[in-house]
Amino acid sequence: MKFTQIKLALCAGLAAASLMTQPTLAAEYPHKTVKLITHSSPGGGTDVFLRELVKHLSPIMGVTFAVENVRGGAGAKAVAHLANSPADGSIFYGTTPSYINTSLLSKPEKTYEDLDPVVNLFQDPQIVFVRADSPYKTLKDVIEDAKKRPNQVRVGVSTPGSLDRQVMEQLKAETSAEMTIITHDGGGDVMLSVLNGTANVGIGEIAELRGQIDAGKIRLITSYTNQRLKQFPDVPTAKEQGINLVVRKFRGIAGPKGLPKNVVAAWESGIQKVLEAPDFKAWYEKDALVPDYMSQEEYKKFTAEFAEGQKAFFQKYGITTD
Amino acid sequence: MEGLSYAWHAVSSMPVLAAACGGVLWGILGGALPGVSPSIAMALLLPFTYSLPPLVAVVLLASVYVGAEYGGSIPAILIRTPGTNSAAATTIDGYAMHLQGRGGEALGLSLVGGTIGGLFGLILLTTLTESLANLALLFTPPAYFAMGILGISVIASLSEGALLKGLIAGVLGMMIATVGTDPISGVSRFTFGDPNLLEGIHFILIMLGIFALSELMVQAGESRWREGAVSEAGKATLKLPSLKTLWRLRRAQGIGCALGAVEGAIPGAGGSVAAFLSYNEARRWSKEPEKFGHGSEEGVIAPETANNVVSATALVPTLSFGIPGSNSTAILLGGFLIHGLQPGPLLFTSNPEIVYGLFGGLFTANLLMFLLGMVILGPCIWLVKRPKPYLMAAIFGLVVSGVYSIDHSLFDLWIVLAAGIVGYVMRVLGFPHLPLILGLVLGYMIESNYRRALLMTNGDHIVFLQDNVSLGLLTCAALVIGVSAVREIRRWRKPLVIALPQAQ
Structure with missing residues (x-):
């Protein structure tokens, strides 16, 4: 009995030791x-x-x-x-x-x-955003408006070869909503365009938008992700709105x-x-x-x-x- | 008031002072080396800032920017080699002054102008950040387009007497600006499948070729240089402008300050556009426009004031929107982000010690720039007094190694050499260089914003008249072209009027 206990303790000790030496094992990287x-x-x-x-x-x-x-x-x-x-x-x-x-x-x-x-x-994650005073609450609103007023809704995206332009072009094609897609030199310019009304809707990433989100100048309306973002539980995904697009x-x-x-x-x-x-x-x-x-x-x-x-x-x- | 105490606290702490001093010195040296732009000088330091306290890190980076914007003018004046993009405008009159043995005077103007500009920009930054941030929002695509047109309209007045050649040079510059990825559709244009051309051709490569290499070729063609003679500019010593001179040049400085403030606050324009526009405006409003291009003091102080104003006001979009307006502020933004600081409207309330500490640090940096500038200019002037063959070989080596150090790219070197040949041929045939550079700097802005503006209205040009800023700028441009056209016609007629009585 005693012997097995010692053996157990020994095993546990060995196991602990091997855990402790884990970093050294990893250091065997060539x-x-x-x-x-x-x-x-x-x-x-x-x-x-x-x-x-x-x-x-x-x-x-x-x-x-x-x-x-x-x-x-x-x-x-x-x-x-x-x-x-x-x-x-x-x-x-x-x-x-x-x-x-x-x-x-x-x-x-x-x-x-x-x-x-x-x-x-x-x-x-790529996020669709609008200026704080915009009437749009979801991506659905944007599409409905674009269908009512063809070529009047302007969407700001970053560079022409970017994934955010791609997803917006796909959205346009899949919903057959006539929106104007305006490309920019980078994400920062898209945000300025949305702030000064050159674009009604923009798409970007949290890291670039954070300053304006915190200041309450812009509002997020949709994320192109599989699930809602932990940090923004109120922002719906495109999927939830019946738009099957994920960037x-x-x-x-x-x-x-x-x-x-x-x-x-x-x-x-x-x-x-x-x-x-x-x-x-x-x-x-x-x-x-x-x-x-x-x-x-x-x-x-x-x-x-x-x-x-x-x-x-x-x-x-x-x-x-x- | 609270801000002031934060600023005082910052400048009275040793690490911040050391950062401002070291940053400015590094910036001046980096700016003075051709090819090392302000952004590269900052990028080289960035990895060292990771372990520094946040305030020291951002002061260090911003001070490099201040120093580099000034440093670029030293080789521009002394060896016709713009050290930075924004010093290209200074090359024209600065080097002309140097050839007249007034190089020291030009350096003094650039140093004092730069310091005044830097301090003025800083005052604006401290007191008017919010209004300047709103200014950035006023500039929509039609307004950017109109600003580019106003800038390029100056070709008309710059190339009086050789309008056709000026226009050809301008178009050539705009053609070079179209190389690379199409800004709106993303199609690759004139890249011939070469990835080196995908991002377009960097301005600095063309400027170094056009200004520096073409000058070397011209000098090499002169017979005198074989004799080992000291260059004509042997008399140069640093001479700071007197208060009287500064007062005489107040208009040029005012133009530099105003344009620098606007260009810095709107993202995407930056120091080179500001410098060129203020050179143009200084010439347009000058009492002696004929002196421009032949060693005008105004032609040196206006762009040099402007690009140092930009080094301060460029922080407006960076701090208030978290948007870098230029490559340099992009690095600075990286410096903020690495330390977990989120630039944006809230930075002023969440981290006032950083914001006002940065302002305090920049104030010190500008004063230090003045002192360090004076110390550094002595050796620089000594260097360019060396015998011409050595000097020319050294300049060539400096340009080539500077360009190579940017991206370790031989391709870039070929571009510089090709631009040098183009510049030389242009000089031989009497084509002005400035329109080419203007077309190059403004071409991208004009094209991309023209097309963006038309997208907004589905192709209706009325958008350029509906936007107030655009309407105002386009009206100015129309006036400029009109006035130049009238002058050109008068000049063309005058000889006839005089010739007639002689004939009788």
């Missing part, structure tokens, strides 16, 4: 320093995101990360840099839809197909082709853990990023589907010809 490349300039969206991520990921994976900005060629340079790097787990790329778009829009030597998706972390603006990690299995596994487990880390959670929930973990297998499939969708969109709207 490299001590790992480079994360972004095409965004310092202070840009992806740059800020990656720097915040590595703060929390570094202790979990037992690796020191260095974020490096490889700008130029609308992301083509960063992709080429990655494609020509060794696939040993020492270098990765912070993905956003633009790395696929650039590959499709021009013909760079190396495209997204020369990289291997590793894991996905987030979806950036999947992803943020993930990709690497050179042919990464070893143990490296991918280390990332898969590391990312799953970091998404649960309380400090990191507080950071990403503030900007209403929706965690959407995908393993390599899922992410590969998703990327391929996403690229097909983009190709179709670019062709339909004459952005590319082939």
